[in-house]
Amino acid sequence: MYASSANVTERSRQSPMLAISTVIFALRPDEASGRHALWLPLVRRIRQPHLGQWALPGGPLAGSESLQDAAGRTLQETTALTPRYLEQLYAFGGLNRGPGQRLVSIVYWALVQRGEAAQAPDSENVRWFRADSVGELAFDHNDIVDYALWRVRNRMEYGSIAYHFLGPSFTLAQVHEVYEAVLGKSIDPANFRRQLRSATDIEATDAFLQGGRHRPPRLYRYTGQAAPGAHFSFAGPAGVPYPARQNPARQRSTT
């Protein structure tokens, strides 16, 4: 069944090539308005096909690393950042994903911490784009980005994703800001706060954020999965792919 009777040469002729790509999300404040929005880094193609066009970071899967490790590696290579969250998105294997050899891409998506992302600056071959206006990408990468965007919003409503954009401690207003930025709609702060406080995966600390211009807000800490000591959490079917939806926060609203 699995061990094909074809020898290696035969297989490599008919078996598609396998690559890993990653959609990396970070939150960036808009210069003018100060509102945050989702951004993602893309890399410029340095060979055919689609030479010169922007594409998702990725590369072929090496024989000695797991799929997640490969995704994490591409993230490291393009942004030099550690992902706070990493989850498999989908395996794309259509026949007409581009010219040239048949290619199957296993795509991951990641969240990196806000602020940190600013330390991974644009360069000749890497550039950050607003997630909702990336322009025309190589291959089917526009479809992939759209799907990843759908997924991150879905997780935001039903999972506990938001904290991975933030540092080890944060104010409820910061979480509120993340939700509004990712979902692209305004959320009642009063109700939002209540829902967060009834969520089981964060807890109040006795510290307050000083230095603001107004009343100092209380700091909270994320107590969700992620082994103690680890500064990130990975989702996969090994554990539960997402926290079994214990309604962390969701609202319609007052757009």
Next chain:
Amino acid sequence: MYASSANVTERSRQSPMLAISTVIFALRPDEASGRHALWLPLVRRIRQPHLGQWALPGGPLAGSESLQDAAGRTLQETTALTPRYLEQLYAFGGLNRGPGQRLVSIVYWALVQRGEAAQAPDSENVRWFRADSVGELAFDHNDIVDYALWRVRNRMEYGSIAYHFLGPSFTLAQVHEVYEAVLGKSIDPANFRRQLRSATDIEATDAFLQGGRHRPPRLYRYTGQAAPGAHFSFAGPAGVPYPARQNPARQRSTT
């Protein structure tokens, strides 16, 4: 990036092998109680490793078929049935998934119509198992089955999956039966009916199911996706992976 500079011989040495597997679900009534439960077909391994053990149906990905087509093919080969529903589950690519060559499996899960499944009988190398007691499987297939089971239950609560177990027309009691069987809990029939009737994806016909021993129940029709004429629907990021959760029916309850 994608077009590796390594030549074919080099790549085949370090790139893992790629296979497609499918978890095929069908509902079967228990002989004694008449209650329905999830069953799935497994195939016996006819070569090493894990010779003789039960495993998910699948095989290497041919060069000229899409991932979904490959999954559909394995389904055809093992059950000779047409899937009513087919969705990608996950790509498994850990390093220690079994002895021998490194293997990446892209796994799909499928639903086949109730009753039809009875026409795909057990044979020497194919056998149906209750999904909750498949015994010890080859490779990491127990993990995969568990995850697929979690997924089908999740889709049952948040998607419109149930109808794919049924024929073109069905009674609400039959849908109720599907929900109870898959979720493994009892659901209040009165409330269940109300939620179904407020769902947008089914509509009442003016036909009634005759031949029963009691009051003839009204027949309903599924009006969800699936192009007219098609007898199945496939979920993938091309469309929306699952119907954007418009609460078709969900309940806790009276176990």
Next chain:
DNA sequence: ACAAAAGTGTTTTAACTACACCCATGG
């Protein structure tokens, strides 16, 4: 003391639960 963000309370609205009840048919 005032502006502005942090944080709380209260009313309304909608959804879900539990369960009593009526309806239609075959035997």
Next chain:
DNA sequence: CCATGGGTGTAGTTAAAACACTTTTGT
């Protein structure tokens, strides 16, 4: 006419939405 599954009504409970309100800080 009665047993049984099909189907409806309704009160109680819970959660979410809307929005008025109080608190605490910096300036």
